Amino acid sequence: MNDAGNSTDDPVLVLDNVTRTFREGGNQLDVLNGVQASVKPGEIVALVGPSGSGKTTLLQVAGLLDRPDKGDVWIGGAACGKMTDRERTQTRRQRIGFVYQFHHLLPDFSALENVVLPQRIAGRGISQSEAHAKDLLGRLGLEERLNHRPGKLSGGERQRVAIARGVANNPDVLLGDEPTGNLDQRTADTVFQALLDLVREHNVSALIATHNAELAQRMDRTLVVHDGKLIPE
Numbered sequence: 001m002n003d004a005g006n007s008t009d010d011p012v013l014v015l016d017n018v019t020r021t022f023r024e025g026g027n028q029l030d031v032l033n034g035v036q037a038s039v040k041p042g043e044i045v046a047l048v049g050p051s052g053s054g055k056t057t058l059l060q061v062a063g064l065l066d067r068p069d070k071g072d073v074w075i076g077g078a079a080c081g082k083m084t085d086r087e088r089t090q091t092r093r094q095r096i097g098f099v100y101q102f103h104h105l106l107p108d109f110s111a112l113e114n115v116v117l118p119q120r121i122a123g124r125g126i127s128q129s130e131a132h133a134k135d136l137l138g139r140l141g142l143e144e145r146l147n148h149r150p151g152k153l154s155g156g157e158r159q160r161v162a163i164a165r166g167v168a169n170n171p172d173v174l175l176g177d178e179p180t181g182n183l184d185q186r187t188a189d190t191v192f193q194a195l196l197d198l199v200r201e202h203n204v205s206a207l208i209a210t211h212n213a214e215l216a217q218r219m220d221r222t223l224v225v226h227d228g229k230l231i232p233e
């Protein structure tokens with residue numbers, strides 16, 4: 001039991017009856033329709049489903065970048081629906097990491113700086129942030145690329161920097177939206193394995209959308225988006 005009275009086995013992320021509806025040109029699109037899911041500490045869960053089924057929408061809601069129309073998201077035992085935008089931003093910074101299909105690195109900053117920056121924003125000191133960033137980038141095989149800007153890195157290298165950035169603040173949960181979807185099969189394979197190794201080593205939980213069945217199989221379990229709900233595979 002920790003201070004909040006939670007057991008260490010309590011889920012780090014819960015989606016409780018999450019509904020998300022979009023309205024476009026008079027049409028109503030029920031993308032998520034009562035999603036139930038939970039991710040336990042250290043668990044790595046694959047999120048699969050055809051294009052347009054709602055994976056990105058679900059990850060945006062889970063990552064507090066979007067609010068559900070109904071239901072709630074719980075992170076680290078706290079209900080996020082009632083939080084102010086400021087509290088949600090704080091929760092996102094402290095507890096959630098993201099890795100997207102396209103790296104979204106800051107183009108004018110080096111690989112090292114891109115991994116240092118979120119740590120500084122979270123309040124970590126400069127030397128500690130740099131040491132941690134070097135360690136993470138080194139584990140991902142980028143020790144010779146610390147001072148390269150994203151424009152001078154290969155696609156696989158950029159994604160590895162994005163992965164280091166995603167775990168830099170030791171999030172409770174890492175959300176991945178096709179993190180290797182933009183890479184050739186071989187590079188995707190090694191970069192994805194590096195991501196899994198890093199996540200497991202840091203005991204971070206993860207929910208990762210992928211179209212690649214082989215990658216999904218390397219995770220602990222799979223959830224399929226089907227008719228706006230999540231079903232285990």
Ligand SMILES: Nc1ncnc2c1ncn2[C@@H]1O[C@H](COP(=O)(O)OP(=O)(O)OP(=O)(O)O)[C@@H](O)[C@H]1O
Pocket residue numbers: 022023024029031049050051052053054055056057058
């Ligand atoms: N802001 C929005 N406004 C209106 N419709 C939206 C919006 N965002 C997503 N949609 C619709 O919601 C559906 C789900 O989109 P989403 O991006 O979540 O799918 P996905 O499963 O991530 O697909 P992909 O595998 O192609 O990335 C799509 O039909 C999309 O057109």
Ligand SMILES: [Mg+2]
Pocket residue numbers: 055056057177
């Ligand atoms: Mg998507």
